[in-house]
Amino acid sequence: MDGTRDSGGDCPTTARDDLSRCSRHEDSLSFALTLRIEWFAMSRRSRQQPVKTHPFRHWSVALLVMAGLGGLFWRAAILQATERAHLEEEGRARFIRDVPDLALRGRILDRHGEPLAMSTAVDSVWADPKLFCRDNQKWGLLSKQIGIDLETIRSRCEQYGGRRFMWIRRHLRPSQAAKILDSNIPGIALRREYRRFYPSGAASSHVLGFTDIDEVGQEGLEKSFQDYLAGRDGLKRLWRDRSGRIIDGMEIDRVVHGRDLVTTLDIRLQSLLHSELSRAVSEHQASAGMAVMLEAQNGEVLAITNYPKFNPNNRAEFKGPLLRNRSLTDPFEPGSTMKPFTIAMALSSGELTPETLIETSPGWWRVGNKTISDVHDYGTLSVSGVVVKSSNIGAAKIAMQFPPEELRELLAKIGFGSRTGIELSGESAGRLPKRRQWRLTEHATLGYGYGFSVTALQLAQAYQVLANDGLRFQPTLISQNQNARSKQVLSAEVTREVRAMLRQVVTPEGTARRARVVNYAVAGKTGTTKKIIDGQYADRRYIASFAGFAPANKPRFVMVVVIDDPKGEHYYGGRIAAPVFSKVMTRALHLFNVPPQPPLSLQQTYEVVDASY
Structure with missing residues (x-):
């Protein structure tokens, strides 16, 4: 019996010593089971019955949320009432921009339709x-691409940092x-603009003028006809993404492009006159030169040119003295002309x-x-001889036979x-004195071109009167009805007599042999x-000039050439200015198919001899 176990229990039945230990083990198991059952019962009761809290806690939380x-609602109302416009503007500024749709400036054309000034499309970079x-890491890339240094970019960012637009590089x-x-590059965009281009360069710069970088006329015809050439800009609305790239756009105001301006200029004669004048100024080391060419029958300007010159396509040459249209702005004493x-x-x-x-001895x-x-x-000398020989004494004696007021x-x-x-x-009126009492010397010198001053354009207008039977036309650069702008200031008979005298000047006996035109x-x-x-x-220190017209019996063209302060060996008008007239007039008569008309002596050519007047 001592060595067997009870089949129904966990404790041995034969070992009495182990009975007490087995009893304690069963008691501990029973206690643990009892605790587990009680804990489960308490948990179930806690879920079934809510925990009671004080009502103040509920109201506190509710008040805080409210x-x-x-x-939030109050702030939204305030913003809506007081800052609505500002917020809308900020939103528009970030994603919407209204930009001008630039009008294409009209061209300036010569009388044959050849372009003298035109606008070409360019792009300008803005940011x-x-x-x-805010992203200066991209500055270096932009600097290399457009040739602008980093310091310039930094300076512009400091200057325009609070704005939404600044130019980076234009044209x-x-x-x-x-x-x-x-x-x-974030924030970088392009704007299409136009840049003025002058195909003839310096040849017509003084008469055409130029525009500024925004294509607003500053000088010459560009300035005089600014409104006519400019047109009217339109307006476009553009939508951009967060990087500033344009994603859509629409037209708000339609653009009206400028109109073309047709002038009386002939680019062939303009270029030729400019070339010959520049050559003469350089050859004789002169300070300046001026030249004007008109249509004899209506006063239309075919060419106006000056030296020094400037290239209107190069803004670096836009310097004061170079920009003067001396043919209009620089008066001089005309002398024998x-x-x-x-x-x-x-x-x-x-x-x-x-x-x-007239006695001149x-x-x-x-x-x-x-x-x-x-x-x-x-x-x-005869009166004709006074003109042919260019006698100062003869001209002064003739002038003093009449009251000075009559000549003036x-x-x-x-x-x-x-x-x-x-x-x-900028045209100068020159100077023509009006005196109550004329001194004898003032009266005498007035007769041969001293004591008053004229411009090259005024002198050309005066010779147009002689060439057109005493009918004076206002010089013009724009084709128009000139009948309303004409005035009879000398009789046709008198001007024909004077023309006959001036024909003799351009002979071997006269002072303008070098002004001849063959045939x-x-x-x-x-x-x-x-x-x-x-x-x-x-x-x-002298001013050399020549004024004339051709053909003499039925004038078509009038030309004035002035060389200011020649410093070479020669300084007479017949030696310096007359050859320029000859070369340009020869070409003009051929270009316009003017029939040959023999010179006064019926000779086809003249012997070239030095002119001393």
Whole structure:
């Protein structure tokens, strides 16, 4: 019995010593089971019966939530009432931008439709500073692409940091601008603009003028016809993504492009006159030159050019002295080119004829405290001879046979002392004195072109009167009805007599041999005057000029050439200015198919000899 176990229990039945230990084990198991049952019962009761809390806690939480929501609604109401416009503007500024749709500026054309000024498409780079300036790691890439240094970019970001627009680089080639756009730099965009281009370069720069970077006329025809050429910009609305790239757009205001301006200029003659004038100025080391060419029958301007010159396609050359249209702005004493008008006054009076004799011996003449002299002692000259030989003494004696007011009145009627009214700004009126009492020297010198001043354009207008039977036209650069702008200031008979005298000037006997045009009769007059510097006539400083027209018997073209302050060996108008006239007039007569007309002596050519007047 001691070695067997009870089959129904866990404790041994044969070992009494183990009975007490087995009893304690069963007691502990029973206690643990009892605790587990009680814990389970308590958990179940706690889930079935809610925990009681104080009501104050519920109201506190509810009040806090309501206060938060109320604050949010109150802030929203305040923003809606007081800052609605500002917030809408901020939103629009981030994603919507209204930009101008630039009008294409009208072209300037010559009389044959050749472009003198035109606008070409370019792209300009701009940035949204709030997007671009915050990412300076992209600045280096942009700097290399457009050739702008990093310091400039940094400076612009500091200046425009609070705005939504700033220029980076304007007027780039479209191919170069496309590469920048492909770089995907945040805040960078392109704007299509236009840049003015002048195909003839410096040749027509003074008459055409130029525009600024925004294509607003600053000088010349560009300025005078700004409204006509400019048109009216439109307006586009663009939508952008967060990187500033344009994703859509619409037209708000339709653009109106500018109109083309057709001028009376001939680009062939303009270029030729500019080339020959520049060559003469350089050859004779002169300070400046001016030249004007008109249609004899209506005063239309074919060419106006000056030297020094500037290239309107290069803004680096836009410097004050180079920009002056000297043909309109720089008056000078005309000298002997005025003698034909002194003669015209005398012939109009009926008291003198072309054959009236004038004594010029012994080559000098004392008037008051001034001595008037000729280059040679010409002895007795006819009125025609006074013009052909360019006698100062003869012109002064003829002038002094009439009241000074009579000559001044004629000069004023011809157009001296007042602006011509050409369609360009900055024109000078010259100077034609009006005195209550004329001194003898003032009266005498007025007869041969001293004591008053004219511009090259005024002088061309005056010779147009002689070429057109005494009918004066206002010089113009725009084709129009000129009949309403004409005035008879000399009789046709008198002007024909003066033209016959001027034809003899361009012969071996006259002072303008170098102005000849083979197979055509030419009429004109040389001029050589002392240059005034600081109110005094300077020693060996001169202005050389030639004014004339061709063909002499039926004039088609009028031209004036002025060389200012030549410093070479020669300085006479017949030697310096007349050859420019000859070369340009020859080409003009051929270009316009003017039939050949033999010169006065029926010779086809002249022997070229030095001119000394």
